[in-house]
Each structure stands twice: as structure tokens, then as C-alpha cells.
Amino acid sequence: MNDFHSVGPTTDFPDPSSQLVEVDEIAVVLIHAAGHFYALDDVCTHDGGPLSDGDLCVEEATPTIACPRHGAQFALADGAAVTMPATKATQAHEVKVEGGQVYVRLCDSHANTRK
Template sequence: MDGRATEPFIPVARLSDLDERGRLVVRVEGTPVAILRIAGQLYAMQDTCPHRGGPLSEGDVDGYLVHCPLHAWPFDVRTGACPSNAGVRLRIYAVRVVGEEIQVAPFSDRVSAP
């Protein structure tokens, strides 16, 4: 967890729901959220690029950067920051795994510590 014991987590999927690339899109409070497995860790972030609305879950991953499939804007899955566009950020969510269940904190703007 990220250190906040009161952080509310909700179950959104199971590990077996991730596709062969380690990706999944779920809805959290009505918002599409991309869950991505990178270097063995799960990250959760808004799935919609703020530039043109591209589905980030379909983008290329390079290290901890996921690139929008429409115009290649990069976003760091750990922070939501866009390194090529200062001030542009995605909403990120704390995510954890309990047993086989993937859980997301719906009101978070940060990821859990590994």
C-alpha cells in the first residue's frame, strides 16, 4: 500500500483477467482505468489521453512510459506525468493485489509503493 491505511480499495478484476501483454481496462467510478503490468508491478492510470482521447491501454510501453497510440504522447505510469509536455498529467490510482484480486483506490492520485 501507499501508507494510508484508510485508503479505500475496491476490487476491479483478477490477475487472470490481464491479457498476454499484462494489460486490462476496468471502470472505476465510471471512468476507464488502464491497468498495466510493468517489470512485475501493477500500475493503474486513466485510460484516456488528455490530448486526443486515445486509449492508453493500447499504446506502446517503453520502460515506465506508455505512449498514446494516436499521437505518441508519453506518460509515466508511476506519476502520470507527461515528460514531453510540462504540466500535463494523467490521473493515477493506487493499486494492490490481494490473493488473485486486483484492487484500486478510486480517489487516489498516486500508485502504491512496490
């Protein structure tokens, strides 16, 4: 049940960009930045804001996405909370690109939250 799910062709995700996608009924922000794809839960752990509405900061040593509500930043690579007011990471998911398609596999912690 922990399979990769296609979220669209690579051409749908310009570099840099972030876009809300649904993976097995879970809201995920898919990010394409500096030639890499990342997937994070679309939720700020500080107050539940939608990360997909936030700004990308890809020119720093640790590329991040910021919550549009209070500016908390999360590392693209692993979802770690980089700045306050967030202190807890958001969940990161595995991404692969094959045959011009982008695929996301949800982390194991979501296995019990799927309907």
C-alpha cells in the same frame, strides 16, 4: 466512498500488459509491468486518446505508456507527461494486490465526477 474496487484476479493481467477496466464508472487503464501494477485514467491529456490502446515501454528508466494517436508518453508510476505533445499528466490511481486479486482506488479528484 473512496474505497478499493476489485478489477479481477492477477492471472487476468499478464506481465507486461495493459487493459481497460472500469472502476466506479471511470475508465482506467490497468498496467502490469516488471512485476508491478499501475492504474491511470484511460485518457491522453493531449487529445483524449485511449491509453489502453497504446504501447508499453517498460525497458526505460521511466516505464511509460504511449498514446496511440500522437505518441505522447505517460509515466506509469504517477501519470506524468514524459514526451510531447502532452504537457499535462493523466491521473494515477492507487493499486494493491491481496489474495490474488487486483484492487484499484480512485484518486480524490474523481470524487465529484462519479454518478
